[in-house]
Structure formats: C-alpha cells, structure tokens
Amino acid sequence: xxxxxxxxxxxxxxxxxxxxxxxxxxxxxxxxxxxxxxxxxxxxxxxxxxxxxxxxxxxxxxxxxxxxxxxxxxxxxxxxxxxxxxxxxxxxxxxxxxxxxxxxxxxxxxxxxxxxxxxxxxxxxxxxxxxxxxxxxxxxxxxxxxxxxxxxxxxxxxxxxxxxxxxxxxxxxxxxxxxxxxxxxxxxxxxxxxxxxxxxxxxxxxxxxxxxxxxxxxxxxxxxxxxxxxxxxxxxxxxxxxxxxxxxxxxxxxxxxxxxxxxxxxxxxxxxxxxxxxxxxxxxxxxxxxxxxxxxxxxxxxxxxxxxxxxxxxxxxxxxxxxxxxxxxxxxxxxxxxx
Numbered sequence: 001x002x003x004x005x006x007x008x009x010x011x012x013x014x015x016x017x018x019x020x021x022x023x024x025x026x027x028x029x030x031x032x033x034x035x036x037x038x039x040x041x042x043x044x045x046x047x048x049x050x051x052x053x054x055x056x057x058x059x060x061x062x063x064x065x066x067x068x069x070x071x072x073x074x075x076x077x078x079x080x081x082x083x084x085x086x087x088x089x090x091x092x093x094x095x096x097x098x099x100x101x102x103x104x105x106x107x108x109x110x111x112x113x114x115x116x117x118x119x120x121x122x123x124x125x126x127x128x129x130x131x132x133x134x135x136x137x138x139x140x141x142x143x144x145x146x147x148x149x150x151x152x153x154x155x156x157x158x159x160x161x162x163x164x165x166x167x168x169x170x171x172x173x174x175x176x177x178x179x180x181x182x183x184x185x186x187x188x189x190x191x192x193x194x195x196x197x198x199x200x201x202x203x204x205x206x207x208x209x210x211x212x213x214x215x216x217x218x219x220x221x222x223x224x225x226x227x228x229x230x231x232x233x234x235x236x237x238x239x240x241x242x243x244x245x246x247x248x249x250x251x252x253x254x255x256x257x258x259x260x261x262x263x264x265x266x267x268x269x270x271x272x273x274x275x276x277x278x279x280x281x282x283x284x285x286x287x288x289x290x291x292x293x294x295x296x297x298x299x300x301x302x303x304x305x306x307x308x309x310x311x312x313x314x315x316x317x318x319x320x321x322x323x324x325x326x327x328x329x330x331x332x333x334x335x336x337x338x339x
Contacts, residue, residue: 156223163230167193180205221334245290250321
C-alpha cells in the first residue's frame with residue numbers, strides 16, 4: 001500500500017485536530033484497542049462532556065470511528081482514513097516514559113482488567129454447556145490444526161470471522177492477515193472476544209456487533225471469510241452463506257466448520273441447535289447458489305464407535321471471479337462498515 005500524500009489544507013487541519021494534549025492521549029489509548037466514553041473518562045480523569053467534545057472533533061476529521069452496540073458506543077482509530085499514516089507516525093514518536101502517558105497506560109490496564117473479569121464471569125456461566133458439546137467431538141486443537149493446514153500460510157490482506165464468539169479464529173490466524181474483523185450478535189461474547197484478543201496481544205483485529213443475515217461491511221472486501229460452528233444455530237444457513245460470499249473479493253475463500261449429519265437431539269433440546277449437522281450436498285448446493293466454487297473438504301471423526309460422537313466437517317469454497325490487477329480492488333476498504 002502506498003503512503004498517501006496530503007494537500008496543504010488537509011495536512012494543516014489534521015495537525016490542528018491532533019495538536020491538543022487530551023486528543024493526542026485519546027489517540028494513543030485507542031491505538032491499544034476499542035474504548036467507550038466511560039472508559040476514556042475513567043482513564044483521562046476528565047468529565048464525559050469534555051471527552052465527548054474531543055471525540056466529536058476527531059470523528060469529524062475521520063481520525064476515529066464510532067461503533068454503536070446497543071446502549072454502548074465504542075471508539076476506535078480509523079485505520080483506513082487518509083490521516084492514519086500521519087497518526088501512526090506521531091504516536092510512534094511519543095516518549096513512553098512521559099509521566100502522563102505512563103499513568104494513562106496504567107489506568108488502561110486497570111480498565112482492561114475489569115473487562116476481562118466481566119468476560120470471565122460470562123464465560124464461566126456458560127462453560128459447562130460448551131464443555132458438554134466439546135465432549136462429543138474431536139479436540140479443538142485437532143480442528144485448528146486441520147484448519148491451518150487447509151488455509152495455508154500465504155498472507156492475506158483482510159479476514160472476516162462470522163459469529164466470532166470468543167475470537168479464537170482471529171487469534172489463531174493473527175499472523176496471517178493484515179487486518180481482521182469479527183462479527184457477533186451477542187454483546188457478552190464480544191466482550192469475551194475483546195478480552196481474549198487483548199490478552200493474546202492481537203492488535204490487528206477488531207470485533208463488532210452485527211447480524212450474519214445483514215452484515216455491517218461492504219461487499220468484495222475480504223480475502224478470507226470463516227464461519228466456525230455457527231450455521232447449526234441458524235434457521236437459514238443458505239442466507240448466511242450468501243452474505244459471506246458477498247463479502248468475498250474475487251479469488252477470496254470461504255471456510256465453514258460445522259458438524260456432519262447426526263442424531264444427537266440433546267443439542268437441539270438443550271443447546272438451541274436448529275440443525276443437526278449438514279450433508280456435503282447441502283453445503284455444496286448453498287455454495288452454488290452463492291456463486292462460489294467448492295475447493296475441498298475434510299472430515300474429522302471423534303475416533304470412537306459411539307452414536308453420540310460427532311464428526312466435525314470443514315468445507316472450503318472460493319469466489320471464482322478473477323481479480324485483474326491490484327489497482328482494480330474495491331475503492332472502499334472493508335474497514336468502512338455500514339453503521
């Protein structure tokens with residue numbers, strides 16, 4: 001990616017916006033992850049109206065973005081904005097031993113610790129349910145190994161994880177993508193994902209509240225889209241696959257992880273599964289309707305002769321369109337989501 005040039009007036013306006021102590025501190029904090037107004041006021045020790053005024057100025061200058069999640073509003077750096085290179089350059093030159101910056105960093109760690117505590121409580125409440133499901137199929141580590149082998153190690157620009165849950169796939173492939181986005185409809189799970197990504201030191205990914213049937217992202221933006229153990233919760237898996245296909249750029253890949261057909265009714269009765277697995281013909285038919293080309297699949301059996309053991313399946317498809325040249329990529333970055 002080439003470094004953008006600035007018109008003189010644009011450069012002056014950006015520098016005017018940035019050249020204020022509180023706003024520079026906010027940018028430094030947001031470089032470490034998404035934060036709410038309440039969290040920023042706690043860290044900065046300033047009133048909410050004052051912090052909100054600073055945020056509005058930076059929103060107007062497209063230095064940051066605002067993501068609404070119910071009654072919450074999360075703020076993050078506009079990493080696709082024209083001024084991002086300038087912001088990153090300035091932030092990289094801040095003395096980390098500066099007393100104000102050091103105190104901000106300490107309070108940021110406290111805020112993140114509270115987040116992790118809340119996420120841990122939610123995870124603990126649901127852990128028994130998830131552990132019961134895991135007991136019926138091959139170990140997660142083996143699934144991840146198979147996924148890594150199928151996806152390969154060729155770097156990609158943008159990754160999208162639908163129904164991101166704990167954010168595990170964003171963490172697993174953090175070294176593969178330039179920037180990753182996770183979508184989930186459960187705000188508690190987003191808190192878990194944020195806490196996990198932060199603990200793992202993943203800075204090149206974010207998670208957002210969204211609906212898999214109406215994705216808050218532009219089309220043709222992602223090299224890799226994953227749907228891990230999500231389709232069985234949906235009443236219309238085909239629609240979700242079409243949405244995923246819409247997000248793929250030419251030549252991009254869609255990877256689905258779910259169960260082969262089974263008869264374990266307790267997953268429907270006790271765990272809200274709407275589908276008891278998927279046959280290859282179903283998945284491949286939905287790929288065809290979404291104008292995707294099946295590439296390969298893999299079955300991971302539990303290794304036990306037991307009717308209650310599940311087989312995990314991985315299906316891979318690609319967008320058959322051919323990208324003519326780098327400059328023909330969509331002019332809208334996938335980071336520019338639909339609010």
